[in-house]
Amino acid sequence: MFYDYGMRKFVLNGNVTDGIEELGQEIVTYFTVRTRGFQEQLGIMSKELIKQTGTRRVGKKPAVHIYTEDNYTPHQSNTLYCYAEKFYPHEIDITFQINGRRFTGLVNSSQTVFEQDWTFNILKYIRIDPHDGGTYSCQVAHMSLEKPLTVLLGM
Numbered sequence: 001m002f003y004d005y006g007m008r009k010f011v012l013n014g015n016v017t018d019g020i021e022e023l024g025q026e027i028v029t030y031f032t033v034r035t036r037g038f039q040e041q042l043g044i045m046s047k048e049l050i051k052q053t054g055t056r057r058v059g060k061k062p063a064v065h066i067y068t069e070d071n072y073t074p075h076q077s078n079t080l081y082c083y084a085e086k087f088y089p090h091e092i093d094i095t096f097q098i099n100g101r102r103f104t105g106l107v108n109s110s111q112t113v114f115e116q117d118w119t120f121n122i123l124k125y126i127r128i129d130p131h132d133g134g135t136y137s138c139q140v141a142h143m144s145l146e147k148p149l150t151v152l153l154g155m
Contacts, residue, residue: 008032011108014127035111042114046089049118059144060119062087066138066153072130080128080153082138085121090114093141094124097150099134 010019010031019028062084069079082094090112096103103126110123128136141148 014108016106038111042090042112045118059142060086060088061144062092062140062142062149064138064140064149064151066136066151068128068130068153074131075129077127077129079125080136080138081123081125082140082151083121083123084140084142086115086119087121087142087144088119089143090120091143092120092122093148094122095139096124096126097135097137097139098128 008018009016010023010028011017012019012022019031063086065081065083065085067081067083069081070076072078080096082096084092084094092112096107105126108125113121115121124138130136135152137150137152139148139150
């Protein structure tokens with residue numbers, strides 16, 4: 001189960017839902033309030049760090065990993081993961097590309113995770129039906145990068 005703060009939706013077993021029927025209003029409200037508070041706290045901490053360092057361009061480049069859940073088998077559905085770690089600040093944009101074209105289907109995401117060293121991690125993933133010669137990549141845009149970083153996975 002994931003709660004996507006941006007969409008204000010849950011992803012339960014791969015299905016996008018408002019969560020009320022599956023989890024009940026009390027749990028949906030809990031996750032909504034907790035996530036909003038977490039996002040507000042991240043903003044406060046970011047502003048404080050900027051204030052303490054005296055700069056607005058504090059950033060740490062993400063390390064990006066792309067991989068599949070299962071070994072490659074032609075025409076067998078699989079999950080493609082893109083994991084970005086050790087980046088700062090928390091704002092990051094991750095998109096998937098298949099054969100050079102932006103993937104427009106459902107993209108699942110974990111919440112952004114805050115680490116003790118002030119860096120962040122996030123995992124995004126999609127379902128794919130791979131075929132021979134297909135190229136799969138994730139593209140990451142972050143303020144610490146001069147241009148978006150693209151990481152390829154060949155099948």
